[in-house]
Amino acid sequence: MNKLLVSSSPHIGSSMTTDKIMKHVVIALIPACIAGIFVFGLPSLLVLIVSTGTCVLTEYLYNMLTKKPQTVEDFSAVVTGLLLGMNLPPTIPLYIPIIGGVFAILVVKMLFGGLGKNFANPAITARIFVMLAWTKAMTTFVQPIDYSQGFFNAMTSHFSTMFGGGVDAVSSATPLGIIKGSLNGGGGTISILNMFLGYTAGCIGEVSALALILGGVYLIVLRIIDWKIPVLFILTSAIFALIFYDNGIMYVLPTILGGGLLLGAFFMATDYASSPNTSIGVIIYAIGCGFITMLIRRFGGYPEGVSFAILLMNLVSPLLDKYLRPRVFGVARKKPFAKKE
Numbered sequence: 001m002n003k004l005l006v007s008s009s010p011h012i013g014s015s016m017t018t019d020k021i022m023k024h025v026v027i028a029l030i031p032a033c034i035a036g037i038f039v040f041g042l043p044s045l046l047v048l049i050v051s052t053g054t055c056v057l058t059e060y061l062y063n064m065l066t067k068k069p070q071t072v073e074d075f076s077a078v079v080t081g082l083l084l085g086m087n088l089p090p091t092i093p094l095y096i097p098i099i100g101g102v103f104a105i106l107v108v109k110m111l112f113g114g115l116g117k118n119f120a121n122p123a124i125t126a127r128i129f130v131m132l133a134w135t136k137a138m139t140t141f142v143q144p145i146d147y148s149q150g151f152f153n154a155m156t157s158h159f160s161t162m163f164g165g166g167v168d169a170v171s172s173a174t175p176l177g178i179i180k181g182s183l184n185g186g187g188g189t190i191s192i193l194n195m196f197l198g199y200t201a202g203c204i205g206e207v208s209a210l211a212l213i214l215g216g217v218y219l220i221v222l223r224i225i226d227w228k229i230p231v232l233f234i235l236t237s238a239i240f241a242l243i244f245y246d247n248g249i250m251y252v253l254p255t256i257l258g259g260g261l262l263l264g265a266f267f268m269a270t271d272y273a274s275s276p277n278t279s280i281g282v283i284i285y286a287i288g289c290g291f292i293t294m295l296i297r298r299f300g301g302y303p304e305g306v307s308f309a310i311l312l313m314n315l316v317s318p319l320l321d322k323y324l325r326p327r328v329f330g331v332a333r334k335k336p337f338a339k340k341e
Contacts, residue, residue: 016224018115022075024224028215029082029267035198035208039144040090041155043162044204050094052081054101062110076115080104083123083267086205087260087307088130089141091162096134100126120314121271124264124307131307141174141201174202175258179251180303195257202259209257216266229275229286230265236290237261244298261293264306274314281320288313 036044059077063070071077084100104126109118131138142161145154173181175190194200198208206212219225234256241255242248255261269275269289276285289309296305 018076019074021224022079024219024222025079025267026075026082028218028224029079029086029205031211031214032086032205032208032263033082035211036086036090036204039198039200039207040142040204041145041158043158044090046094046162047088047090047092047097047204048082048085051085051088051097051101052078054098055081055084055105058102058105059110062106071114074115077105080109080122083121083205083263084126086263087123087127087203089138089202090204091140091142091158092137093134093162096130096137099133100130103129116273118273120274120311121268124268124310124314128307128311141203143201144199174303175200175254176297176303179254179258180297190254190258192253192257195254206260206263209262212262212266216262219266219270225266225270226275226282228279228282229270229289230262232283232286233265233269233290233293234261236287237294240291240294240298244294255294255297259297259304260306264293264310265289269310269313271314274317276317276320276324278321278324278326281317281324284320284324285313285317288316 033048036048055077056072060070060072062068063072081101081104084104085097088097088100104122108120108122108125109115112118142158145157147154149157175195178190191200195207196209198211200207216225216230220227220230237255238252241251245251269286276282289306292309292312293305296308297303
């Protein structure tokens with residue numbers, strides 16, 4: 001007689017394992033990484049290597065010291081390291097990505113139980129941590145390198161800035177900084193084409209909108225990420241740019257292309273562990289990210305708001321799952337404030 005085996009869910013198998021998903025995310029991030037290296041030179045590559053290496057090494061050492069199974073082969077630490085490095089200025093002192101990488105993996109990820117149990121996106125939380133700790137370094141940006149001086153000289157030109165050169169002589173305002181300054185009576189011009197291609201000041205992985213869109217579309221086509229999160233995030237930001245700014249139509253494209261909006265919308269707000277699991281929750285989450293981003297950008301003292309917006313909505317995500325959980329078929333929904341008999 002054949003036995004009927006009953007096991008807990010899920011019952012639908014899939015060939016898309018965690019390490020395969022993470023490898024696809026790494027592939028999707030490569031165009032933006034290459035763009036950052038091309039725009040800012042070899043210092044960008046060094047920051048990415050240090051950040052990624054720190055994250056992988058921290059996870060490896062933690063598992064070794066706590067005698068837990070090694071998890072570095074799932075590539076999640078690589079993704080965290082790349083995202084953290086991409087959120088840093090290209091000439092940042094190297095101790096900052098090291099401290100940020102340790103914080104992201106040890107404090108935000110491993111101490112909460114590892115992959116899938118983190119309360120927020122590790123890279124986002126680490127970025128906010130190092131920004132609050134080293135604000136000047138995190139808000140000092142440089143112009144794209146000048147290839148007219150020769151390829152090798154251009155690629156290595158920002159090393160002097162990274163290792164103690166004249167930061168003030170080469171510092172430059174980002175497009176969002178120019179927008180913020182113009183609202184306060186300042187000046188400056190913004191090139192939409194340069195923002196789209198990436199030839200502008202900013203963090204390593206956020207400058208090229210084209211590269212980020214290519215990576216984001218790749219993940220959506222493979223169904224690695226939920227398309228609703230980036231689309232609603234970006235759309236909400238554009239709508240509130242129209243609402244919050246005078247002559248807002250002029251700020252829609254700079255809002256979408258500038259800062260970390262595309263990087264955050266495609267690669268960090270979509271983190272499985274820290275985003276909602278219900279359809280309605282996802283919609284509220286994505287709209288909330290866009291709204292808070294624009295609220296900070298327009299009325300806050302800082303020209304960027306993506307990191308704070310995603311972190312705040314990460315914290316709200318468990319509540320969305322709790323109160324928007326679908327009713328189990330055949331079970332009556334509990335009425336709030338119902339009297340106990």
